[in-house]
Amino acid sequence: MNLNQKTLANAKRTRVSDYADVARLTAVPPSQTDLVARLATVPGLVRPGIAHWDMKTRLPLQPLSNENAYGDPQLLHDLAVPGVNFARCLGADVIVGAETGGIPLATAVALTGQFPFAFVRKPGYVGHEDHEPRVRGASVAGRRVLLVDDAVSSGTALEAFAQELQSEGAILVGVFTLVDMRDVATSVAPIAKTLPIEAVASYLEVLAAATEHGVLDPATHQLAVDALVNHWYDEDPRWALLNQAA
Numbered sequence: 049m050n051l052n053q054k055t056l057a058n059a060k061r062t063r064v065s066d067y068a069d070v071a072r073l074t075a076v077p078p079s080q081t082d083l084v085a086r087l088a089t090v091p092g093l094v095r096p097g098i099a100h101w102d103m104k105t106r107l108p109l110q111p112l113s114n115e116n117a118y119g120d121p122q123l124l125h126d127l128a129v130p131g132v133n134f135a136r137c138l139g140a141d142v143i144v145g146a147e148t149g150g151i152p153l154a155t156a157v158a159l160t161g162q163f164p165f166a167f168v169r170k171p172g173y174v175g176h177e178d179h180e181p182r183v184r185g186a187s188v189a190g191r192r193v194l195l196v197d198d199a200v201s202s203g204t205a206l207e208a209f210a211q212e213l214q215s216e217g218a219i220l221v222g223v224f225t226l227v228d229m230r231d232v233a234t235s236v237a238p239i240a241k242t243l244p245i246e247a248v249a250s251y252l253e254v255l256a257a258a259t260e261h262g263v264l265d266p267a268t269h270q271l272a273v274d275a276l277v278n279h280w281y282d283e284d285p286r287w288a289l290l291n292q293a294a
């Protein structure tokens with residue numbers, strides 16, 4: 049069954065008012081490579097030059113401002129398309145955005161795929177009242193949920209979101225994210241190893257595309273990735289080189 053047949057078979061979800069959007073809903077998604085390049089070259093998403101140093105592990109992490117990807121409506125729509133396909137693959141009933149960076153992307157997935165939408169609070173987020181509901185929007189009780197976040201790294205946030213959703217009776221079937229950072233995480237929570245996770249790109253793919261398209265300096269990028277992937281010792285003389293390059 050191809051995507052068009054799936055969409056037609058799913059007609060119960062499609063209302064009459066949506067027929068004008070059939071071309072958009074069934075359009076061939078832009079190639080993943082093109083999408084990764086568009087993501088990596090969003091102004092300010094990959095911050096050029098200086099690397100951010102993870103003080104706990106002393107690993108260089110080029111900081112990403114994923115929310116910058118939400119500034120262009122066409123890009124936001126195109127980034128949502130793989131999420132829609134993933135939601136359909138998993139038979140999801142509801143799209144749930146993870147506070148805060150996942151919410152705009154989740155909204156785009158819900159709108160593009162015509163799914164009900166909800167969002168889940170980030171535990172400990174400043175400004176929450178104790179009595180606030182943890183999940184707002186469409187009901188998730190007894191329904192198959194696709195969680196959408198802007199990044200998954202150690203899976204700590206995912207663990208917390210999963211607990212909140214489960215306490216509301218949701219069935220969490222997968223996660224869709226812009227950037228999968230598990231490739232550089234020093235440890236990954238069990239849930240982030242077992243739950244189906246689909247991403248637009250891995251962290252290293254974003255950095256590679258940013259370098260290919262002139263956003264990052266190739267020498268700095270090469271050193272930073274080497275340090276990150278090969279876990280340089282504190283005494284490694286190349287830290288001095290990387291400090292200079294950055």
Ligand SMILES: O=C(O)c1cc(=O)[nH]c(=O)n1[C@@H]1O[C@H](COP(=O)(O)O)[C@@H](O)[C@H]1O
Binds near residue numbers: 146148149198205
């Ligand atoms: O606001 C955040 O929590 C956040 C800040 C940041 O600089 N980078 C970042 O990934 N996050 C969030 O941290 C979560 C992913 O990190 P892990 O919990 O380590 O998987 C996601 O919910 C991100 O939105």
